[in-house]
Amino acid sequence: MVARYLVMSIAALWHFAGVVSAHELNPTVANFEVAGQVLSLELRLNAEAILTEIDLDEVTDTDASAKAEEYDALLARPGPDIEALFATESDAFLNDISLFVGGAQIPLQFLSIETPSESVPGVGRQSIASFIAELPSRADSVSFAWGDGMGPLVIRQFGVDDPFTGFISGGDSTGPISLIGGMGMTPMEGFVSYIPVGFDHILPKGLDHILFVLGLFFLSLRWGSLLWQVTAFTAAHTVTLALGALGYVNLPGHIVEPIIAASIVYVGVENILSNGLSRWRPYVVFLFGLLHGLGFASVLGDFGLPTEQFIPALLGFNVGVELGQLTVIAIAYLVVGYNFGKKPWYRSYISNPASALIAFIGAYWVIERVFL
Structure with a gap:
């Protein structure tokens, strides 16, 4: 039963990652x-x-x-x-x-x-x-x-x-x-209308961001560990999202996208090699969060923000991103954490194989985005 579940989980994750390739369509x-x-x-x-x-x-x-x-x-x-x-x-x-x-x-x-x-x-x-x-x-x-x-x-x-x-x-x-x-737009209209824009960039469009968040999830099911990582990631991407949207920071996609893929490799590999939350993990997650924030900012560049309601719309987008990330974690917990998280074989048969697949997909994206 465990083997069958693991195969199904890996197959679902493989399909979820767009069969390792992704050509996202913007509006x-x-x-x-x-x-x-x-x-x-x-x-x-x-x-x-x-x-x-x-x-x-x-x-x-x-x-x-x-x-x-x-x-x-x-x-x-x-x-x-x-x-x-x-x-x-x-x-x-x-x-x-x-x-x-x-x-x-x-x-x-x-x-x-x-x-x-x-x-x-x-x-x-x-x-x-x-x-x-x-x-x-x-x-x-x-x-x-x-x-x-x-x-x-x-x-x-x-x-x-x-x-x-x-x-x-x-x-x-x-x-x-x-x-x-x-x-x-009124301030409230600007805030509310950009929440689904941020959420949509995570679910279903943000395949690379989804895999990174899943990488955070599979390190440990202890809420303290997950909270430290999500807090570091959220704080970081909020900073660069705002700076990028305001035009103060701008890195081209051919630089940002490969590094985002590399961050997926990192969290997947470290999940396998570590026994839990290391002292440096939140800081590394924070650094990668800065780059993910620039990726979010590029999405806002595609949509644009209403000049008169720039701040409310920016906040709405960020709220949508956070809701999307929390939804990913909630789904992962309901699918694997709730039923199998306390099993003695959870790490060997679910967490480590899933982390290895996450790292593999990230590595493919690094190669694709740099060389292909």
Whole structure:
């Protein structure tokens, strides 16, 4: 029974880690501004996912898509190739985003797209596509509609006081957005609306962060040990999350992502070699937490924070991250800790094998993110 349970647990963890690979999909971000009668729209999007017609409402990681191979092939191509392909398909893409004034649809015109020349392994490449539209002379508000299967869309208004910031899903539309501003979030709206953004980055999207938290869990089921580690990790990533979001600290993804993977290797290996919480473990976890915070900050860079409610939204995001981490620990405890944590064979048959698998996955990600 123990052997069967262990095999099932390892298989579940392997699948949970995205079969060791991860190409996370971030939401599309729409920034718009009106000058005179011209509306300028800039979309930060995953052009490869759009070109392969992945259903972004159903898939949060490209490896889970039936079109994963086609997506990976595009991701391996240089940026200019993606720009050319997207420009060719731009008319089809414009069927998925619509601009309205009153009840009348206003045509959008594609201008250009910029795609990084190379992608970062494990991270979806973000392109910036630009569009314009000429508004009617008496337009005082606009609204946007977003196509089915296009995933979440973050909409941000610029160039006015108290600008609009909102989120819609594929198949949804915004209400009228005033062109003179005055539709910004209240502090409570900013706080509450960013809690699910932080939670979502842990569950289900934060595979590397999930494995790190599981690594903390599998060291010891003693609550004192777990509390020290989680406190150190939380304190650290809170600091760099805030500094990164404010723009004071910024490390490129090709540096941060491999080190985050290395932190997963460390906690997995130390779990096996140690007999419990060492005196240096909380300090090492704190250092790795600083880097994980920069990873969280990059997510906020993708979403953006409402200018008028920056602090409430930042706090809401951090609360969401913490709720996600606590949920991971709670699930792990209910699945293995509650039933088997006091068994004499728990460490040999569950904790150590799970830690070894965590370290193996982390090592693969280090290699993938540095060399592949």
